[in-house]
Amino acid sequence: MASSRDTLKSYREKRDPRCTPEPMGDGRQADRPRFVIQQHAASTLHYDLRLEVDGVLKSWAVPKGPSTDPRIKRLAVPTEDHPLAYADFEGVIPEGEYGAGTVLIWDRGHYRNLKEGDERSSVAEQLEDGHATVWLEGEKLRGGYALIRTDLAQGKDWLLVKMDDEGADARRNPTSTEPESVVTGRTLAEISREAGRDEA
Template sequence: MSLKQYYDKRNFEKTPEPKGELQPVSNNQRFVIQRHAASRLHYDLRLEINGTLKSWAIPKGPSMNPTDKRLAVRTEDHPLEYLTFHGTIPKGNYGAGHMIIWDTGTFKVDTKETDKELSEQLEIGNIKLNFYGSKIRGRFALVRTTSKNDTEQWLLLKKKDEYAITTFYDAETLVPISTTRKKKVATQLKPGSLIQPMLASSTKDIFNDPNYIFELKWDGYRVIAHITNGKVLLQSRNGINYNTKFSKLHDELATIEHDVILDGEVVLVDSNGVSQFGELQNYPDS
């Protein structure tokens, strides 16, 4: 448990990265996944364990599809202050390039798989986790595939659970184009692939213009419906399959005769037309 490698690789007078320091062990179990456009684009997974962030570089990014086996190369420990770091590391510095926070949240040991403490799991090279993020959720495993050394290779594996998807998954489709990628010429959408829908953004000023039409902010589930040859796939914007949860909607959409991709919000309203998100979360049991 040391930040020596982290310090040795950086000149903090030339990089905006936090210097940080070793923190006391706590019960916090936070994680961050950062998209790092360095010399080679990759994603950095960092887990809070024993006062530092244990880190892995994932070339293809994480996946919510259990059939994907993502290479994860162990890197140096980072300080906890890195949980919120984003920005540009200037050219000439280690890891030069632009970094954004792709996902963040908390994690717990997957007690269905193991009763070992995190430090012990890390030592033996077999970590079982439950992630609670906005993009990465559910059960995962991190498994070391090489001997312990300076360039340990691991695999990040998604387990089959209610959050797993069965379609193609690419973390890049969930990156905001406006801030991190160059705009591309529009391409043909493929039903079943992950699609990044337009999202509302907050502003400090009230916007009111007679040339614009406004609609209510519905409190529900954002759902993308893929309809192809009479078959329907309901997905969240992160790729979670909602066919079972919203089975009635699935069956109604199956009557559409042409192929189409629909972007919408599934809401449950009361007699006054007010959305009831709490009841929708328990649907169809409520």
């Protein structure tokens, strides 16, 4: 199994620590695996889902953000592994840098593996097989979610689907009704404005 330092090579090659406030250190593993969803106003607005797996944050860009409606399937495009320290990152990536734009911690918490005890049951093994199910315990999201690899784009794209459980709610649209950071209560516009004042 590759070390977290090996799997973070792509992350570090894309970023200049002298120019971006993004964390470069590995970060610490939690007692329970964490997840974070970051709203990211880059070239297009999207949400980054990150799951703590084997010492790194496995990451997907979800253009429309997570849904609480089991009937809705959200596209999830895998991105490079991120360091665990990224779970606490909220701020502005400067223009000209990879992923330039404002990042907000939209939701975070812990998750548990819904296939614990099954053959090839670890989340890492499930992701390798192309179908993982986890239970999120966040501040905005709660319940089971499935990540399913598709045949689209040579199997590189995934779908994020809410499972039909007590956390499902077809009437709720948290990405539009709950835009604030769960850490600071700020919006993307407020984070961007404050970063601009800090640079002045």
